[in-house]
Amino acid sequence: MDFPAVQVSQSPEEKFREYLASQPRAQRYTNQQRDMVVYIFSRHNHFDADQLVESLKNENIPASRATVYRTLKKLVRAGLLRELDVGPRKFYEHDYGYPQHEHMYCQQCHTMIEFQDPAIEEAIRDVCGQHHFQAASHTFIIRGLCADCNRAKVTKRRLDLV
Amino acid sequence: MDFPAVQVSQSPEEKFREYLASQPRAQRYTNQQRDMVVYIFSRHNHFDADQLVESLKNENIPASRATVYRTLKKLVRAGLLRELDVGPRKFYEHDYGYPQHEHMYCQQCHTMIEFQDPAIEEAIRDVCGQHHFQAASHTFIIRGLCADCNRAKVTKRRLDLV
């Protein structure tokens, strides 16, 4: 599920360049980094470091594994990507020009379904207020079976009974 | 924050023994495993594999690292422990005889604060209904600064201004 992109004044590339320039020790905006940012923001999806390495290879965007890891880290610090701790490997998703949302993860087909719920945002504000907790970020993932996989399972069960 | 324990008919040890016996190929209930379960359920806290290895050593409960990992995996499958994917290492918490709850994690002092919120349970039911998603479990973690660390930070800022 893709939400309409949030209106942003700068392109991801510009935003990243600005971040790099704003650092105490100015960091460099290389062609490789630009290509990576352009590629990452050309499609909205969830990916991990390994998948990105593969995709870049397929797109003929040269980048070693080390560079991918290093650039991902910078993109997170720059606020362009968000990190999801959902298993043994880190997943990434757009954090810039994309609204806050929560996740449902299908354990069967590995689809990540996004959803928004004002009640959850409010619950976060409430509980943080009660505990005087200053929230920086949150992770909300519901794991289970998506509609398709669930239907397939029920159908299979029926067949098994025949 | 500890909640009152949920009323359960079996002790964790009994529940684990029953799980082991119920497996297709009956698994064995060793003294080592029993000692681990008793120790783990003697206190309510969040821990990772390494911390548990240390604790067991201090309690003179012999268990190699490999055994700890293997037993943790069994305890999760048995429904005694819940796994939290919150970073590079897995964390574990009681899943048996303890109510469902969400987490606030202080990034400064690493305290895990638990809270319950009916609004969140309801939000989960709602969104799963809307998407015909069959939820198996969920992870909800709010990251930030707890009240104490937040206060310390504000105090420090004041002192810096003097």
Next chain:
DNA sequence: ATTCTTGCAAAGCCTTTGCAACTGC
């Protein structure tokens, strides 16, 4: 006796890092 469990050490997986060559500013 059979089959599962243990401990050790080795391997696995994902991520990070040291270093020399390279490149943006």
Next chain:
DNA sequence: GCAGTTGCAAAGGCTTTGCAAGAAT
């Protein structure tokens, strides 16, 4: 030219696994 970046390979941190010895049923 200086300071940051890249690629490679090696190391790191956490977890899993092969195997021989030990223990539960």
